Amino acid sequence: MPAxxxxxxxxxEKKGAEYYRQIANDVLLDxxxxxxxxxxxxxxxxxxxxxxxxxxxxxxxxxxxVRDFANINPQEGKMTLxxxxxxxxxxxxxxxxxxxxxxxxxxxDRFTVILNGLSVDPKxxxxxxxxxPSESVFKDLIYAFRCIAPEGFRIRKETYGSSRFSFVASENxxxxxxxxxxxxxxxxxxxxx
Amino acid sequence: xxxxxxxxxxxxxxHDVVTDLxxxxxGYVVQKHVLAQEVVLQCFVPKDDxxxxxxxxxxxxxxxxxxxxxxxxxxxxSPSLEIHHLPHPSCDIAEYTRRLGAKSNMVGMARGxxxxxxxxxxxxxxVINEHDIAVMALGNFExxxxxxxxxxxxxxxxxxxxxxxxxxxxxxxxxxxxxEGYVGNVGRFMHRTKEADELGxxxxxxxxxxxxxxKKREEIAKDPLSVAPARLMNLIREKVPxxxxxxxxxxxxxxxxxxxxxxxxxxxxxxxxxVEIEDGITIGDIAEVLPSRMRDYILIRVRPFSETNVVI
Numbered sequence: 373m374p375a376x377x378x379x380x381x382x383x384x385e386k387k388g389a390e391y392y393r394q395i396a397n398d399v400l401l402d403x404x405x406x407x408x409x410x411x412x413x414x415x416x417x418x419x420x421x422x423x424x425x426x427x428x429x430x431x432x433x434x435x436x437x438v439r440d441f442a443n444i445n446p447q448e449g450k451m452t453l454x455x456x457x458x459x460x461x462x463x464x465x466x467x468x469x470x471x472x473x474x475x476x477x478x479x480x481d482r483f484t485v486i487l488n489g490l491s492v493d494p495k496x497x498x499x500x501x502x503x504x505p506s507e508s509v510f511k512d513l514i515y516a517f518r519c520i521a522p523e524g525f526r527i528r529k530e531t532y533g534s535s536r537f538s539f540v541a542s543e544n545x546x547x548x549x550x551x552x553x554x555x556x557x558x559x560x561x562x563x564x565x
Numbered sequence: 566x567x568x569x570x571x572x573x574x575x576x577x578x579x580h581d582v583v584t585d586l587x588x589x590x591x592g593y594v595v596q597k598h599v600l601a602q603e604v605v606l607q608c609f610v611p612k613d614d615x616x617x618x619x620x621x622x623x624x625x626x627x628x629x630x631x632x633x634x635x636x637x638x639x640x641x642x643s644p645s646l647e648i649h650h651l652p653h654p655s656c657d658i659a660e661y662t663r664r665l666g667a668k669s670n671m672v673g674m675a676r677g678x679x680x681x682x683x684x685x686x687x688x689x690x691x692v693i694n695e696h697d698i699a700v701m702a703l704g705n706f707e708x709x710x711x712x713x714x715x716x717x718x719x720x721x722x723x724x725x726x727x728x729x730x731x732x733x734x735x736x737x738x739x740x741x742x743x744x745e746g747y748v749g750n751v752g753r754f755m756h757r758t759k760e761a762d763e764l765g766x767x768x769x770x771x772x773x774x775x776x777x778x779x780k781k782r783e784e785i786a787k788d789p790l791s792v793a794p795a796r797l798m799n800l801i802r803e804k805v806p807x808x809x810x811x812x813x814x815x816x817x818x819x820x821x822x823x824x825x826x827x828x829x830x831x832x833x834x835x836x837x838x839x840v841e842i843e844d845g846i847t848i849g850d851i852a853e854v855l856p857s858r859m860r861d862y863i864l865i866r867v868r869p870f871s872e873t874n875v876v877i
Contacts, residue, residue: 391705391730391752398755418706421680519755522704523649524679543679 378411378561385418392416396425396520403516408432408509410535411561415553416522423521425539426557432506436460439498442485446494453485453497461485464502513537536563566591568609568793570635572666573618575627580604583622590614593795595636595819596666607635607666609795633775635666636795636819640696642717644683644703646673654751655702657758658728661767662700662774668818670696670859674717683713690720691858697821698724698745698777700770705730705752711739718744724777728752728770745780746773781821788869791851792842792877794824797865800848801826804840805833823852826863830856834863843877851875 381396383389396414400406412427438444441457442464455461461482468477468487478486487497510532517539518528525541529550532538538554540546547553558564568591573583577599584594584606592610610618619629639662643655651673659669672693676684693699699721703710710729718725724745729736730752737747748770758767798817801824802808808816811827818825826837834856838849848854848865851873857864870876 385706385708385731387731388706391754395753395755402755416706418680418708421709519648522679522706522709522753523645523647524682526679543682 375406376409376412378413380412380560381414381416382560383416383418388416388418392520399516399519403512405509405512405516408513411563413557413561414520415557418522420544421522421525421542423525423539423541424554424557425517425520426554426561426563427537428561428563429509429535429537431535432509434505435501436503436505437498438464438500438502444494444498449489451487451490451494451497453487455483455485458482460502464500467500467502510537514539517541567612568592568795569612569615570632570666571608571610571615572630572632572635573604573606573608573622573627574630575604575622575625577602577604579625580606580627582625583618583627586618586621590617593793593799595795595798596668596815607632609636609793632666633778634662634771636821637667637697637778638695638818638820638825639667639669639774640672640693640699640723641669642672642674642677642693642699642701644674644677644717646671647678649678650702650753653754653757654728658700658702658751658767658770661771665771667774668815672699677713677717680709680712683716685717685719685721687720688858693721694723695825695857695859695864696723697781698726698774700726700728700774703727703729703752707731707735707739710736714740724781726770726773726777746777748773778821785822785869788871789876790822790867790869791873791875792867794819794822794865794867796842797824797848797852797867800840800842801837805836807833823864823866825857825859826865827860828863829861830863831861837863837865846875846877851877 381389381393392414408429410428410430415424441455441460443454445452472490476488476490478488514530521541524543527542527546529540529546540550540554587594587608587610590611592608594606594608596607598605615629641655641659643650655671659671662669672689674685674689726746727736727740727744728748728751731749733747733749736749751766758764798819801817807828813827816827834854838847838854840848842848852865852867855864855866
């Protein structure tokens with residue numbers, strides 16, 4: 373795990389901690405989230421039971437533009453876009469429809485989009501921002517931690533803001549002093565409020 | 566005549582020679598898979614005749630291997646059907662047992678998750694009890710398994726093999742009263758089992774299942790069944806032709822002490838009870854034909870010799 377600066381799983385049961393370290397690693401890797409996490413501390417107490425994950429995020433500013441996944445061939449009266457990666461095709465089409473109207477956007481097959489009768493500079497189209505992955509990072513993170521946390525821990529408390537996040541889950545009602553415990557876990561990582 | 570479970574693998578060309586031979590020797594073909602040019606037969610054959618089958622299938626490049634799980638139906642019990650437990654490890658275990666000839670079913674519990682809230686309901690209990698053995702794939706924490714195991718096993722009277730994250734010794738210590746089998750270091754994980762040590766773990770689970778089933782077979786041998794379930798399978802296939810139209814992979818599932826017939830109970834149970842086996846003895850005389858909790862299938866439980874006084 374080279375990308376993460378700090379990664380600890382704290383648990384009374386040594387074996388359990390080891391397994392959860394593996395699970396967290398697998399899930400975050402599968403969801404492509406290791407590149408956004410800077411520090412991560414997971415605390416599990418099966419006796420209460422309680423699951424706490426606290427961490428900090430790296431700054432990510434990689435906004436996805438049209439040029440990142442499409443080549444534009446300007447022809448007379450039309451522009452042909454050759455798509456190399458379909459991931460952002462749907463949001464791109466949505467933006468095109470909004471901006472130019474559906475009648476000007478034609479998609480003959482999966483990897484081709486043709487824009488008809490536009491007087492826009494191809495450069496301008498290349499620069500259109502299609503998606504901002506940092507917007508959905510929080511949602512993705514919470515989803516990933518729901519996979520990592522033991523199942524049945526349906527009572528959750530999540531916080532997110534200024535590059536820090538915390539995720540608390542239990543099957544019982546959370547104690548009132550849970551925020552202090554979360555702060556203590558942040559302190560263990562060398563993060564103070 | 567002692568029948569042993571084996572798997573035959575060979576080319577499709579002239580494989581009916583082998584099928585006929587097995588039937589002539591008094592064996593039964595339990596499952597037959599045709600995969601492109603290859604045929605896999607899961608069958609029971611007389612122990613003394615295995616060499617003969619090897620001999621005759623040699624020119625056909627056939628291969629006969631022992632597979633102790635043929636003719637068993639195994640329940641892989643998972644606390645839920647969520648991504649936490651599926652597809653790994655529950656499906657990995659189910660698939661591995663299938664490769665060795667068992668018919669495995671996944672039983673995902675509605676509320677088997679968590680520690681305090683874990684519970685089993687009557688339908689799950691009854692479905693699990695219809696199998697030969699239940700493999701419970703639980704989580705990683707000793708404390709949690711200790712707490713929830715009494716709830717999850719309530720009412721289950723088939724042998725249980727418990728898989729969990731802690732060591733085998735730890736599992737043995739925390740489960741009271743003891744279950745029949747334990748496999749440690751197989752808790753919840755989120756990746757496919759493909760490394761050598763993980764496959765070794767799966768082999769260990771199979772070994773444990775085999776050991777427990779072997780014990781059950783010995784128990785059954787003390788009071789033998791009135792008729793071999795595999796024989797009933799052939800009979801029903803002959804006498805109840807509706808079974809041939811069922812599209813399930815195994816319309817007739819052979820178990821150690823019975824048979825699952827995937828036909829609606831209300832329509833077909835009377836017909837099955839009346840099927841004659843030999844000398845006027847019908848299935849209804851020596852077996853219970855019961856409605857299964859699985860869909861509207863029929864479950865046949867063959868009664869032992871001590872109850873019926875006949876062995877055919």
